[in-house]
Each structure stands twice: as structure tokens, then as C-alpha cells.
Amino acid sequence: MGAGDRVVNAVRVLPEERSAELATPELAFGAARAALLAAAGGDATTFPVVVGHAHERANRFTVKSASTPEVAGVKVGTYWPGNADVPRHNSTILLLDGGTGRLAAVVEAGAANALRTAAADAVAVDALSREDSRTLAIFGAGHQALHECVAVARVRRLERIAVVARGGGEEFVSALRARGLPAELDTPESACASDVVVTATTARAPLFDARWLRPGAHVSSMGSDARGKQELPPELLATATLFCDLPEQSREIGEFQHAPADARVTALGHVLSGAAPGRRSPEEITAFDSSGLAVQDLHLALALLAADRGSG
Amino acid sequence: MGAGDRVVNAVRVLPEERSAELATPELAFGAARAALLAAAGGDATTFPVVVGHAHERANRFTVKSASTPEVAGVKVGTYWPGNADVPRHNSTILLLDGGTGRLAAVVEAGAANALRTAAADAVAVDALSREDSRTLAIFGAGHQALHECVAVARVRRLERIAVVARGGGEEFVSALRARGLPAELDTPESACASDVVVTATTARAPLFDARWLRPGAHVSSMGSDARGKQELPPELLATATLFCDLPEQSREIGEFQHAPADARVTALGHVLSGAAPGRRSPEEITAFDSSGLAVQDLHLALALLAADRGSG
Known part of the structure; x- marks a missing residue:
């Protein structure tokens, strides 16, 4: 790894292996409920979904973003149908720091998704x-x-x-x-x-x-x-x-x-x-x-990060 | 930090402090030239830009995504006009692994942007x-x-x-x-x-x-x-x-x-x-x-990651 491959204070990174360990139906249920409440509450804003693809057009990704009083961020979901030994679906969630806009956390959430x-x-x-x-x-x-x-x-x-x-x-x-x-x-x-x-x-x-x-x-x-x-x-x-x-x-x-x-x-x-x-x-x-909804992804990421802190 | 705050093999993270060190006008010029060529070449696809905002509506973010034969990914640019002691603009670039769609790298690129x-x-x-x-x-x-x-x-x-x-x-x-x-x-x-x-x-x-x-x-x-x-x-x-x-x-x-x-x-x-x-x-x-263009961001991230490896 190069000299930059390290985590500094500002950004928390939750890799797939760890989020897969932390994700349970209970955790997901609580996050989904909170997200659905927020989405309907009028305080959440959901932005248009972008459907993109890699150079190989069958390999697709969607970009969803949202903000609530608690959190703003982006979820990139990928679907590579030809994946054989690794999951075809993957997911990465970025949370922005509400105070500064800077990246606060990166949560890989393929299994959790x-x-x-x-x-x-x-x-x-x-x-x-x-x-x-x-x-x-x-x-x-x-x-x-x-x-x-x-x-x-x-x-x-x-x-x-x-x-x-x-x-x-x-x-x-x-x-x-x-x-x-x-x-x-x-x-x-x-x-x-x-x-x-x-x-x-x-x-x-x-x-x-x-x-x-x-x-x-x-x-x-x-x-x-x-x-x-x-x-x-x-x-x-x-x-x-x-x-x-x-x-x-x-x-x-x-x-x-x-x-x-x-x-x-x-x-x-x-x-x-x-x-x-x-x-x-x-x-x-x-x-x-x-x-x-992107709001579901943001709440899922918050719940995973909280669980990680709780067990860390 | 929690137990998940670590970098595993799969994802490279280039934090702001490091990308700011690596970013030079020379590096940026080469990346911009490559990106403009790719954007015009017909092999690059640029997807619609999403303009979002945090709960505080003045705090805005844009989400841009693209793919080329070399790379696919997403750039999230943020503009928090009220930031006083930290930059108002920040930028995060996600690169996807072309083979699997999984997150390959996260590059913070506020200063580089x-x-x-x-x-x-x-x-x-x-x-x-x-x-x-x-x-x-x-x-x-x-x-x-x-x-x-x-x-x-x-x-x-x-x-x-x-x-x-x-x-x-x-x-x-x-x-x-x-x-x-x-x-x-x-x-x-x-x-x-x-x-x-x-x-x-x-x-x-x-x-x-x-x-x-x-x-x-x-x-x-x-x-x-x-x-x-x-x-x-x-x-x-x-x-x-x-x-x-x-x-x-x-x-x-x-x-x-x-x-x-x-x-x-x-x-x-x-x-x-x-x-x-x-x-x-x-x-x-x-x-x-x-x-x-998002393609510029993707090429910038590739150049920063290459520079990091070169100096690491």
C-alpha cells in the first residue's frame, strides 16, 4: 500500500467484511423504520436517481442521494451480472459531515443492502x-x-x-x-x-x-x-x-x-x-x-456505524 | 476508533491531507488532458448531474458520475458557504472496480479539485x-x-x-x-x-x-x-x-x-x-x-492514486 493508504481522523471507513458482520435483521428493521418515517416526514429530501453503467453496459450502477435533518449522503449501488465468485450486487454509502460538508464516513454495505x-x-x-x-x-x-x-x-x-x-x-x-x-x-x-x-x-x-x-x-x-x-x-x-x-x-x-x-x-x-x-x-x-430510498441507506449506514462503535 | 475503522485490502483510501500533498498543477494538467480526450472520444459516458442539498438548503452538493473503458465512478462535490475555518468546497471521488463493481478507491480531493x-x-x-x-x-x-x-x-x-x-x-x-x-x-x-x-x-x-x-x-x-x-x-x-x-x-x-x-x-x-x-x-x-466533468474527476483520482503508489 502507498503512503496514503491510511485512515485519518476525519473519515470513518467501514469495510464490507465488518458491515456484513454487524448487519442483522434487527438492525436493518430499526434503520428501515426510522428511514421510512423520515422519508414521509417532510424533513427529508430525496434527489433524482441516476442510473449509470460501466463501459461494459451490462454492468450497472445507481446513484441515490438524500438529506434529512440528521444526515446527508449518497449511495452507490452496483450490479455486475457476470460476477461469479463474488456478489453481483454491491453498495457503498457516503455520509457527509453536516457541519462542513466534508466526507465523514464511507460504509461498504453489500451484504447489509x-x-x-x-x-x-x-x-x-x-x-x-x-x-x-x-x-x-x-x-x-x-x-x-x-x-x-x-x-x-x-x-x-x-x-x-x-x-x-x-x-x-x-x-x-x-x-x-x-x-x-x-x-x-x-x-x-x-x-x-x-x-x-x-x-x-x-x-x-x-x-x-x-x-x-x-x-x-x-x-x-x-x-x-x-x-x-x-x-x-x-x-x-x-x-x-x-x-x-x-x-x-x-x-x-x-x-x-x-x-x-x-x-x-x-x-x-x-x-x-x-x-x-x-x-x-x-x-x-x-x-x-x-x-x-437513499434515506434508507443513510439510516442503515448510521446504524452500522453506531453498532461498530458500540462493539469496538 | 471502532473495530471497523481500518482499511482492508480491497479499498484504497486517499485522505485529503495526502491528496493535497500529491496534487500539483502538472499532475492536474495531465489528468485534465486525458479526461478531455476521453470525454470527446465516444468511449466515455457521462450521466446526469444531480444537484442536492443538506437540510440547511444553502449547503449544497453535486453528484457526477461517468464511465470510460478505463474506469467508472462518482464524484461528490460539496459547497458549504458558511464554512469559516475549513474550506467551503470539498470533493470525494469513488472509483469502482471494473471487474466486480465493488468499491476500489475513495479519494478525497478538496484541494486537488x-x-x-x-x-x-x-x-x-x-x-x-x-x-x-x-x-x-x-x-x-x-x-x-x-x-x-x-x-x-x-x-x-x-x-x-x-x-x-x-x-x-x-x-x-x-x-x-x-x-x-x-x-x-x-x-x-x-x-x-x-x-x-x-x-x-x-x-x-x-x-x-x-x-x-x-x-x-x-x-x-x-x-x-x-x-x-x-x-x-x-x-x-x-x-x-x-x-x-x-x-x-x-x-x-x-x-x-x-x-x-x-x-x-x-x-x-x-x-x-x-x-x-x-x-x-x-x-x-x-x-x-x-x-x-466527472471524467475529469475520475482521471484526477487515478493520477493521485498513481502518484501515491509512486511515492509510497
Whole structure:
């Protein structure tokens, strides 16, 4: 290493290896809840998302930035689909010193990022699904889908997880069972009879028929984070009660780019703060879209840095 | 420091104190030239610029990102106008590993950033001004203006620097003289008789009358980097031969947002590569606009990291 490869007082660096150790579903849940409250609170400002790519155009990165009274910063998320022996997704969060604008901390949060996204889902399921929800359908069998199941299982006592996968379903079921979760493969139609339905895919067309859902279901769309992505049937968006992390971003790059223009969309933070109602009846179908907020990343970084200090 | 405050193999961190030591006008000139060539070469992609702010809205940050065959990354520039004992401008550059997308390096480049901007000007003056240019007018008396004078003095044998300042001009002249530069205060009209005119201000209206310029002059606008900023008279933009770092960005947030829609604007990199002509006669007036490119930041970071390795 050169003479400059050292950390000086001003900047804290939390490398991937350390943030992966510190990131737990509990930590991510607390950070997600705080972020969703801040995002809805009017004190947070979220700036436009930039979608970039490396010279090899399939290797993409997104740049998200935000500020709140507590913190301002930037998250760079990367997706290198050809990565074989290393994760395809990575994430770096920069926090700025509020007093001077200078770089305050660099947090690598690749592993933590999957927990962050799943935690937003868990906050939504906790706030919006029926308390007596016992069954979960998961569309998708990737890394993110696994974290979604773990996070939802923390907030609802699951008796069955119906897995809908286009491939790799058996290994996925095994991975869930190894974590003590009651998973089994299912068909889309049968799975949609679950109390909670979570989609965590890269789909560009609806994954199921809205008529397969039961009254009182809650649906979380976790995969739609760019123009053209779509997981939910339009009929659902026209009839369900709609919630999301940030309405303007969800309408721009999230699942609700496909929602009717006049549909009312409530920021989940308003439900958490009590400013808006959540579910209003046991029969209502609620749908939550997570487009992924920079404020979540900033709160995640703050929580990781606090945990690091606490254990250091 | 917590247990995570350490640098692991994967990420190189170049803190401000070290990059400030390594940054020289020579290093910045080489990096700027390479970046301007890359930006014009068609192999570089520059993504939209995000202008954000902290909770205190006067504290602003910009996020710029780009990729080339060599490198991809993000620069976060901050401007905290109320900073008293620390610089108001700071800069952090993130480089991504081309092979995996993971964070490869974090370079703090606050002091280096002023050299980077001035170096683009020096490359432009070197390429576009008459070889026999001997006099420079500088509009502005700030930190950036000082670096502009130093950088231009490296590429043209200056016999006089005419300083046009709204305040603080005496100290600025003293600072230039302390560096061996032949500076004196001047009026806008008299200063505009110089061979090279550089504007480095935060102006939102033209700083001089186009008729004050002499045939054969070269003008560099260094201050316009946001919508509404303006340093040059529109009559100049309608008659001079126009060059800039990146035409689409200059028209969006640079000085050439005020250029006639049908004006031809040439990327300086095309002049450097020989693909486009630069100055075509000794009487022609040339104008260069620097809107500031992420590719410049990425090349600056690469040069700083290389210098650090070389000296480490």
C-alpha cells in the first residue's frame, strides 16, 4: 500500500467484511423504520436517481442521494451480472459531515443492502398485513427473496411459505428450511391464496393473476426499481389500497409506474407515524411497493456505524 | 476508533491531507488532458448531474458520475458557504472496480479539485489561445481564480495579469505577486484588452461587454456550473468560435445554456485529438466553457492514486 493508504481522523471507513458482520435483521428493521418515517416526514429530501453503467453496459450502477435533518449522503449501488465468485450486487454509502460538508464516513454495505431491502418489506408487512397472517408466498428464489422470507418471519408467525420459482426452487426451499422456515414449492395460483404475497424478482410483466388473491391479503413488490420493471397485475393496482416508501419515486421507477394515474398512494411513513390510516378492514387488500430510498441507506449506514462503535 | 475503522485490502483510501500533498498543477494538467480526450472520444459516458442539498438548503452538493473503458465512478462535490475555518468546497471521488463493481478507491480531493478545474482551463488556453499571448485578465478574486492564474501561467509566458475584482482585489494581487506573477488591479474594460480572459466567478449576469475584447482573444468561462449562472455576454457567444468540455452538459448547466441554439460547439477533446480544428486564424475570438466533468474527476483520482503508489 502507498503512503496514503491510511485512515485519518476525519473519515470513518467501514469495510464490507465488518458491515456484513454487524448487519442483522434487527438492525436493518430499526434503520428501515426510522428511514421510512423520515422519508414521509417532510424533513427529508430525496434527489433524482441516476442510473449509470460501466463501459461494459451490462454492468450497472445507481446513484441515490438524500438529506434529512440528521444526515446527508449518497449511495452507490452496483450490479455486475457476470460476477461469479463474488456478489453481483454491491453498495457503498457516503455520509457527509453536516457541519462542513466534508466526507465523514464511507460504509461498504453489500451484504447489509439485502437486509435493508428486506427490512422495508418487514416494516410494511408489520404495519399493513393482518395480524393473524400465517402464510407467505414468495415469488423469486434469489438472494433477495431469501432475506425477504427471513425478515417477514420476524414479524408474523409463519406456518407455511409457498415458494414460486422459475428455477432453483428446490435449493431455495432447502435454504429456507435450513433456517427453520416452513417452505415448500407451490404453483403461482395456489401460492396466491397466502395471507402475505411478496415478489422479489426482476420481472418485466405481472407474475400472477389478481383474481388469485384472497380478501385480506397483503402484497409487497420488492423487485421493481427501474423503468419497465413490473411484478404486479394492473388490476390489483386499480383495486388494492396502495402504500409505498416514497410516492414520487415509486411512480417514477417503482411498481407504481403501472398504477392508475388517479390512484391514491400513501407513504408508509405516514402510517407508521399515525398521520394516515393503514389497513382499514380485514377484507381489504393492501399493496406495498418498495422502490428503495437513499434515506434508507443513510439510516442503515448510521446504524452500522453506531453498532461498530458500540462493539469496538 | 471502532473495530471497523481500518482499511482492508480491497479499498484504497486517499485522505485529503495526502491528496493535497500529491496534487500539483502538472499532475492536474495531465489528468485534465486525458479526461478531455476521453470525454470527446465516444468511449466515455457521462450521466446526469444531480444537484442536492443538506437540510440547511444553502449547503449544497453535486453528484457526477461517468464511465470510460478505463474506469467508472462518482464524484461528490460539496459547497458549504458558511464554512469559516475549513474550506467551503470539498470533493470525494469513488472509483469502482471494473471487474466486480465493488468499491476500489475513495479519494478525497478538496484541494486537488481547484487544480483540476484550473487545469482544464490551462489545457484550453494551451490549445486555443494564440501562442504569443502575453496578457491575462482574470475576473474573480477567489481561491479558484488564483489557481486559474497559476495554471495559465504554466502554458503562456505572461507579462501582465489584469485583476478585476469586486472586493478583496488587493489581497488577491498580493497573493499572485507572492507567487511571482505580474498582477495588478484593472477595470473591466481595460482588462478585456488582454490576450486571454478568464472568468472564475459565481456571476448570474455577463461580467463585461463583448465589444471590449480585442481580435484574437481567447476567453475561458470557468464559473458557470449550474442553471442560471452566466459570466459571458450573449453577443460573444453569437460571434466567437465555441469550445467546451462536453457540449450536452455545457448547454444544460454550463455557460452555453446562454449560447444560440444553432451555435456550433466543439468538444475540446476533438481539438486535442486532431479530429476538429481549434483556432483557425490569429484574429478569431475563441471561447471555452468548462462545466466540469466527472471524467475529469475520475482521471484526477487515478493520477493521485498513481502518484501515491509512486511515492509510497
